[in-house]
Amino acid sequence: MIVGTVREIKNHEYRVGLTPESVHELTAHGHRVLVESGAGEGIGAHDALYTRAGGEIVADAREVFAAAGMIVKVKEPQPEERAMLRPGQILYTYLHLAPDPGQTRDLIASGATCIAYETVTDGHGGLPLLKPMSQVAGRMSIQAGATALEKANGGRGVLLGGVPGVLPAKVCVIGGGVVGFNAAQMAAGLGADVTILDRSPEVLERLGIYFEARAKTRFSNRANLAECVAEADLVIGAVLIPGAAAPKLVSAEMLKMMKKGAVLVDVAIDQGGCFETSHPTTHADPTYVVDGIVHYCVANMPGAVARTSTYALNNVTLPHALRIADLGWKEALRADSHLLDGLNVWDGKVTYRAVAEALDLPH
């Protein structure tokens, strides 16, 4: 198969669909790989690295879309990319179609076979192609929080790990899933005093077994949450209720009980945020202050560490890309029901129930 990857054109997107190492794997399987010149610049992967891996550099995205049987990307195709898709062509990328009728309409019209990373499943009820981005965001939330806690950034001037003779900072992680676990790992590793709140007994038990004495676990109810937030130097919002907006667990009123200069990092901001006072911010201007509490609410945290994020994403997307290229998409999807869950649009129809229902379309 001819596989292609292009430079991402969405604003401030530096990740790339295929790393040179992924290109190497595809070419070793006998496939041709076309790479738009400069596609990997954002992660420091220059054209020469792709050529060395067996890829063929082409001048622009138009050439890639014209020749490739499968396009591997990161973000949903932008309008000018959608216009280049062809019937029968495979598009393998994040799509997030449910809130995006314009894109869905264009993908239906294109006749392309569109496989969305975010709906591919695994055998444990998880979403394995979303997981690495939650791992990145969870780990980054502690870095972001530590920086915001510095005096010059509006914080209360507290070092997460303390020093010998001085107590460490208190970190409260709300939600002990992928983001929360990774945040707690980083905070505990730095020596902070970590408490993780969740409302799932199974999750609390798993966390308790993993962290032993390095982090405390606490059932998430109103009283426990209010106490934990009031005592914290840094609060990480990491809850998710699948398919729903994040619950507003920290009210504007609760900020008044917090220490001045404490920091809230709302990782759940992409689902609307779990703090009442959250609103989305950008990497260029990531924080703002409400009632003396510093808020960090960047909706695309993994974008700041594009290189790590690209490699983490490729680790989970490449095995499927290889199977699609080796077997053809029909055979690959027939052989793997979890990959089949990724099929969102095929032959001018929406094939994913939740997207069709959200947009009131037949499927």
Ligand code: NAD
């Ligand atoms: P997850 O499903 O692995 O974990 C969510 C956890 O929240 C679960 O353990 C659940 O039991 C818990 N929870 C639900 N309601 C709760 C409550 N009331 N109190 C305490 N815990 C509660 O999800 P995840 O992968 O960790 O993602 C968390 C959020 O981070 C999602 O909204 C996700 O979209 C977001 N996210 C944001 C970015 C970003 O760049 N900002 C990046 C990746 C993920």
